[in-house]
Amino acid sequence: MAPVRVVVIGAGFGGLSAARALERPGVEVVVIDSNNFHTFQPLLYQVATAGLDADDICFPVRAHLRKRQRTRFVLGSVTAIDLAGSTVTIDGRRLERFDHLVVAAGSVSSTFGVEGVAEHTFPLKTVTDALALRTHLLSRFERAATATAGEVDLGIAVIGGGPTGVEMAGGLRELIDHVLRKDYPELDLSQVPITLIEAADRVLGPFDPSLSEHASAALRARRITVQLGVGVASVEPGAVLLADGRRVPAGTIVWATGVAGNPVGSLLGVQLGRGNRIPVEADLSLAGHPNVFAIGDIALPPGTPLPQVAQPAIQGGVHVARQIHALIDGRATAPFVYKDKGSMATIGRNHAVAELPNGMKFHGFIGWLMWLALHLVELMGFRNRANVLVNWAWNYLTYDRGSRLLLPSRVEPTTER
Ligand SMILES: Cc1cc2nc3c(=O)[nH]c(=O)nc-3n(C[C@H](O)[C@H](O)[C@H](O)COP(=O)(O)OP(=O)(O)OC[C@H]3O[C@@H](n4cnc5c(N)ncnc54)[C@H](O)[C@@H]3O)c2cc1C
Incomplete structure (x- = not known):
């Protein structure tokens, strides 16, 4: 039987956490990122103030995934998502088919419309x-x-x-x-x-x-x-x-x-929530699309918005991997419970x-x-x-x-x- 294919958009805190937890026989994982490296954003200010080199806080995604037999990395930017056809488009030309999709594209700096x-x-x-x-x-x-x-x-x-x-x-x-x-x-x-x-x-x-x-x-x-x-x-x-x-x-x-959800969210064709984030159900899936999940900075679960920091993304990644395994095994999904650390x-x-x-x-x-x-x-x-x-x-x-x-x-x- 062909493996179930899970496409993960983003190799940040959430995407890599999901990819790691998804790995199991019968599951093929495709991680897509516009950069070939993961960035440890909490130390960006030390690069800006000459305390660390860029290489010290960035890590090649391929090196991280090297030992994972069932996970593949694709360098490129996701430019379209077709939920009905179950494909994502990379750089406007290459298609990746998915059975399950995890959107973990993070956030972008927002000007809040302040002039200048x-x-x-x-x-x-x-x-x-x-x-x-x-x-x-x-x-x-x-x-x-x-x-x-x-x-x-x-x-x-x-x-x-x-x-x-x-x-x-x-x-x-x-x-x-x-x-x-x-x-x-x-x-x-x-x-x-x-x-x-x-x-x-x-x-x-x-x-x-x-x-x-x-x-x-x-x-x-x-x-x-x-x-x-x-x-x-x-x-x-x-x-x-x-x-x-x-x-x-x-x-x-x-x-x-100020950050706002990454514009990748708008490719889903749903009404975005506060801060351009993707509104998701309690189990972090998209309403009406139980095979599509959003985690981390780009996601807006019900209730009080989670802080846009690393832990919700990391924990969300593990959670959606478990929910995808549950769906593959024919079990029901569970709500995400964030543990503040x-x-x-x-x-x-x-x-x-x-x-x-x-x-x-x-x-x-x-x-x-x-x-x-x-x-x-x-x-x-x-x-x-x-x-x-x-x-x-x-x-x-x-x-x-x-x-x-x-x-x-x-x-x-x-x-x-
Ligand atoms: C300066 C700064 C300091 C911070 N300090 C802290 C801190 O001290 N503690 C803390 O917990 N959090 C901190 N954060 C927040 C934390 O870094 C984020 O909450 C966290 O990175 C969110 O994880 P994520 O997986 O949602 O997104 P990210 O880690 O941002 O990953 C998103 C990934 O998606 C990729 N991507 C984006 N668009 C596309 C596309 N179209 N196609 C393919 N790939 C795409 C990006 O290249 C990126 O690799 C800080 C953030 C900043 C900016």
């Missing part, structure tokens, strides 16, 4: 975003070194006071204080302004208010201006305009807020906040050690873990950051052909 965000800010969603931001930052300091004083605005505004914005702001201050001040003795970098802008009345909204307070205090101790309770009206070249009319000048503006965010060297599901809270050095350990364990691949550990130890002991290459955008061949 797309043109004048740096998002932080992909490794390309992180490298573009790093290049921009380092280039500005190079330009400032040869310009007249004040000609290049080195100030930075980070929009969004969630974990990404907090980690980014802290990481930027460390990069400037510990590395760039030594690299550019000709510049006075003691007062480079960094402003963190958050529309709510506290940073780290999903955390306990006491941890938000700790985080704000730690940011202020690092000379980061924390601007709370005011939204962004628009962004123009070199400045953020706040809703109350104030203007925050900044040569670099980071957009660290807690939240963490680091503000930088020796400081993080962590909150466990049982209400236990940590901050400062202990929180930071927990943050380091968890991120190392969660990273994919032994080589990546070893590289990250070595880089972190190096950065910690020397106060240095190794990943500061400014690469030309087009490399000319060095030999005649």
Whole structure:
């Protein structure tokens, strides 16, 4: 009998978790991704701030799936989904047939329609975003070194006071204080302004208010201006305009807020829910299509929306694999139950906040050690873990950051052909 074919769109946290759990005799798995690598997004900010290399946080999908006999990888972007015909189209031409489909295409950075965000800010969603931001930052300091004083605005505004914005702001201050001040003795970098802008009345909204307070205090101790309770009206070249009319000048503006479901969701032809996410039933299947599932950032299960973080995607992947096995075996599916494993965010060297599901809270050095350990364990691949550990130890002991290459955008061949 021909194996049951399951197509998984996306090799992120959810897609790979599903693919791993699906593997069993009689099941053929096809994983499709636009990139040939998996990205560990929680450490993107460290790539952007020169603490880690892109290779340290990305892992080739083929290497991950190498030992799985029944799983195949296809590099390409899904451009169409035909639910009636049970096919997906890759890059507008190649068809993949499926018996079951798992949509795990994640989310994309969303501007929320704020004018000027797309043109004048740096998002932080992909490794390309992180490298573009790093290049921009380092280039500005190079330009400032040869310009007249004040000609290049080195100030930075980070929009969004969630974990990404907090980690980014802290990481930027460390990069400037510990590395760039030594690299550019000709510049006075003691007062480079960094402003963190958050529309709510506290940073780290999903955390306990006491941890938000700790985080704000730690940011202020690092000379980061924390601007709370005011939204962004628009962004123009070199400045953020706040809703109350104030203007925050900044040569670099980071957009660290807001994601929306990946546009792949719209290929299903169903009415999308809040944040462009795919509404799914309690078992994570699509209404009227029991063989189609959506998980992770792109999915909107019934009830309170799940946070768009790694754990719902990972747990959702395992859950849908079990439901697909149940369907193959002729059993009924079960609802997805998410187990919250807690939240963490680091503000930088020796400081993080962590909150466990049982209400236990940590901050400062202990929180930071927990943050380091968890991120190392969660990273994919032994080589990546070893590289990250070595880089972190190096950065910690020397106060240095190794990943500061400014690469030309087009490399000319060095030999005649
Ligand atoms: C800067 C940043 C920091 C974060 N920090 C944390 C953190 O500290 N802790 C935490 O738990 N979470 C964090 N998150 C969130 C977490 O990374 C996401 O919730 C998680 O990656 C969602 O998993 P997913 O499988 O739904 O999507 P993803 O992991 O994003 O995977 C989606 C995959 O789909 C692929 N894809 C997209 N479109 C197509 C297409 N058309 N065709 C084929 N493939 C496609 C993508 O290339 C990608 O590989 C962070 C996110 C960001 C951006």
